[in-house]
Amino acid sequence: MSATDPSASDEGSTTADDAPTASGGEPAVARDDTTPTDASDAADAVLALSGVDSGYGEVQVLDDLTLHLDPGEIVCLVGPNGAGKSTVLKTAFGMLTPWEGTVEYHGREIGGMAPEDIVREGIGYVPQTENVFGSLTIEENLRMGGVARTGGLDDVIDRLYDRFPIIDEKRDAKARTLSGGQRQVLAFARALVMEPDVLLIDEPSAGLAPNTADDVFADVQAVNEMDTAILMVEQNVTKGLGISDRGYVLDQGTVRFEGTPEALLDDDEVSQLYLGG
Numbered sequence: 243m244s245a246t247d248p249s250a251s252d253e254g255s256t257t258a259d260d261a262p263t264a265s266g267g268e269p270a271v272a273r274d275d276t277t278p279t280d281a282s283d284a285a286d287a288v289l290a291l292s293g294v295d296s297g298y299g300e301v302q303v304l305d306d307l308t309l310h311l312d313p314g315e316i317v318c319l320v321g322p323n324g325a326g327k328s329t330v331l332k333t334a335f336g337m338l339t340p341w342e343g344t345v346e347y348h349g350r351e352i353g354g355m356a357p358e359d360i361v362r363e364g365i366g367y368v369p370q371t372e373n374v375f376g377s378l379t380i381e382e383n384l385r386m387g388g389v390a391r392t393g394g395l396d397d398v399i400d401r402l403y404d405r406f407p408i409i410d411e412k413r414d415a416k417a418r419t420l421s422g423g424q425r426q427v428l429a430f431a432r433a434l435v436m437e438p439d440v441l442l443i444d445e446p447s448a449g450l451a452p453n454t455a456d457d458v459f460a461d462v463q464a465v466n467e468m469d470t471a472i473l474m475v476e477q478n479v480t481k482g483l484g485i486s487d488r489g490y491v492l493d494q495g496t497v498r499f500e501g502t503p504e505a506l507l508d509d510d511e512v513s514q515l516y517l518g519g
């Protein structure tokens with residue numbers, strides 16, 4: 243039984259029976275103390291955070307946070323400013339060590355492992371800012387992304403040029419000359435040089451014009467089609483959920499709701515409280 247399973251507990255929480263249903267599909271599921279977050283839900287996950295507390299110095303941000311990412315999925319984290327969305331990615335990538343709980347990659351504990359080791363395991367991370375080296379060329383950025391590879395670097399870079407022609411055309415240009423959207427594509431490609439099966443992406447559309455953001459979301463989908471599961475933080479809720487398989491609504495460091503994009507967007511409570519009505 244799982245939190246997203248319609249047969250999950252009906253004690254106290256919003257459940258399949260009483261939650262508003264999205265266009266006849268699965269309802270959004272509210273999480274509270276009575277909502278089971280059964281580990282079986284995450285049994286086949288590529289990445290699973292369970293009961294995680296985490297934060298900065300003495301300041302706790304994540305509070306008993308549980309979520310997972312299945313193979314091949316795009317999962318979007320949404321919620322108010324300061325909810326802890328970026329902190330989830332930093333904790334999953336080893337930039338923060340969980341105070342409590344577990345972070346598992348293919349069922350193996352990686353909580354607190356150093357980022358350079360996590361990259362070797364198969365998880366990539368694209369931060370919101372400073373995600374490329376402006377003074378290096380596109381080619382140099384890609385080669386830097388692959389320093390931990392033991393072989394096959396030229397082949398993988400060639401495949402990335404094929405997949406993302408926009409950077410192929412500009413191999414020898416300094417990254418600082420790229421537009422915001424092109425830079426984001428380079429940041430994805432840099433992370434993909436290690437051929438991760440999980441990519442953590444923090445606000446891919448931040449600061450981009452709407453048309454450019456649409457292109458970047460299409461590129462996120464292209465990355466996903468390269469057999470890469472994606473856990474993404476995104477402020478543009480409609481667009482972010484629009485390309486996702488599932489979503490989690492975070493508030494005050496924990497998951498408040500989870501469900502399909504349709505269920506979350508159609509849920510009145512989620513919409514009013516967290517998604518700006």
Ligand SMILES: Nc1ncnc2c1ncn2[C@@H]1O[C@H](COP(=O)(O)OP(=O)(O)OP(=O)(O)O)[C@@H](O)[C@H]1O
Pocket residue numbers: 298301303321322323324325326327328329330475
């Ligand atoms: N390096 C840091 N040191 C101390 N506190 C931090 C640090 N980074 C973030 N915080 C705090 O942690 C809390 C959660 O921040 P986080 O960036 O994870 O939120 P978020 O949901 O991603 O929000 P936003 O959409 O505004 O980026 C905030 O209160 C923030 O001020």
